Structure formats: C-alpha cells, structure tokens
Amino acid sequence: MNEEGFIFISGTPGTGKSTLAKLISEELNCNYIEVSDFAVKKNLVIPDETGRDTYVIKEDELKEEILKEKGKGLTILVTHYPDVFLDDDRFYLNTLFLILLRTNPKILMDRLNKKGWDEKKVKENVLAEAFNTIAEDIYDYKDIVIEIDTSNENPNNLLDIVFNKINTLDFGIRINWLLNETLIDFISSLVDDVNFNNDRISD
Numbered sequence: 001m002n003e004e005g006f007i008f009i010s011g012t013p014g015t016g017k018s019t020l021a022k023l024i025s026e027e028l029n030c031n032y033i034e035v036s037d038f039a040v041k042k043n044l045v046i047p048d049e050t051g052r053d054t055y056v057i058k059e060d061e062l063k064e065e066i067l068k069e070k071g072k073g074l075t076i077l078v079t080h081y082p083d084v085f086l087d088d089d090r091f092y093l094n095t096l097f098l099i100l101l102r103t104n105p106k107i108l109m110d111r112l113n114k115k116g117w118d119e120k121k122v123k124e125n126v127l128a129e130a131f132n133t134i135a136e137d138i139y140d141y142k143d144i145v146i147e148i149d150t151s152n153e154n155p156n157n158l159l160d161i162v163f164n165k166i167n168t169l170d171f172g173i174r175i176n177w178l179l180n181e182t183l184i185d186f187i188s189s190l191v192d193d194v195n196f197n198n199d200r201i202s203d
C-alpha cells in the first residue's frame, strides 16, 4: 500500500485493536499510535472529577500533537473515540479507512475477565459493546468503515480478512448485538447488575 495518511483502528476494549495494529504496522511498515497512551505521555489528560478510573482529554491539543507526530507515509491511530478526529477535516480528508473491531459480548466478557479487570469495569465495557456504542458514535462515517467481527477469528487470520475487505471495498456498519436473539437474556441481566451496583453506590 503505497499511500499516505491515517488508518484508524477502533473498538471496545478487548476487541483486539492493539493486536491488529501491531500486525498491520509490521505488514505495511508504518507507525502506530495508541492515542490514549500518547495523551498520557504528552500530559494531555485531566483526572475526572468523579475520582473514578477515567480522565478527560484535552482534545484540541491532542489533535495538534498527533498532527505534529505524523510523518510521511501511513500512520495508524488506535482509539476508542475516532469521531473526535474524524469530525476534524485535517484528519478526515487524510483518512484511508477506519477498522472497527467487534466482538460478541459473551466472548468479550471472557477476554476482559482474563485481563484481570474488576467485575464492574468488565461489565460496563461489555455493555458498551452490546449497545454498539462506538458503532453509533461513528455511524456518520460508515462509508469508510471496515467492520470486522473478531469473536471467532484467530488473530493470525485478521490481516487477511482486513485486506480482503479493503480489496473488495466491503465498507459499512452492520453488526447490531441488540438484534441478536441469543444475547437478549445475557444483555438484560448485565443491565440489571450494573444498575443494581450503581444504586448501591449512590445510596
């Protein structure tokens, strides 16, 4: 791929972004930036006032820093919030495509538990995937989205799947876990759990 510009990789935690970013950057011999890590490194985060394990990012400064960091050739940006960048033409007009990784929420739950995260954080992230959160955030950009379900894929096959979709111009966002009948009970019990826990915290 003899091009210049950005390739975004997005998806809920645990869908395999970093795994894929590493594979693509080796294949295309280009850099990749883990945007959240980069923001922390550049001191562009403000701790969230709620004292939770979250923070607010200084978006304008972050965008400037990334534009400065970008060299010639391709740059892969790994991020949970690609819309922040795509809403800015300096990024959008230089973007080749956005790879959106999806994972069946039940399978994602196993992957996140293996990361050793606490139960609440796991459930909130599984719900974010179940409710198609990032897909909704970037729906306006669906014509440049390569959506890939990593639920049952070996990471070694991912590269072939990505390039096959690019070559066949297979763009779009089609996965909607809320329409998957085998997930209805699983998702509703997660919603109940998370609501129950939030009620206890606010009491």
Ligand SMILES: Nc1ncnc2c1ncn2[C@@H]1O[C@H](COP(=O)(O)OP(=O)(O)OP(=O)(O)O)[C@@H](O)[C@H]1O
Pocket: 011, 012, 013, 014, 015, 016, 017, 018, 019, 020, 111, 150, 151, 152, 153, 154, 155, 158
């Ligand atoms: N296609 C896949 N099939 C099965 N397991 C995978 C796949 N891709 C990644 N994994 C595994 O899932 C876990 C999460 O992968 P990875 O760290 O790449 O996700 P991520 O999207 O970068 O998460 P985060 O947002 O937390 O950085 C890892 O243990 C990884 O080995």
Ligand SMILES: [Mg+2]
Pocket: 017, 018, 019
């Ligand atoms: Mg990662």
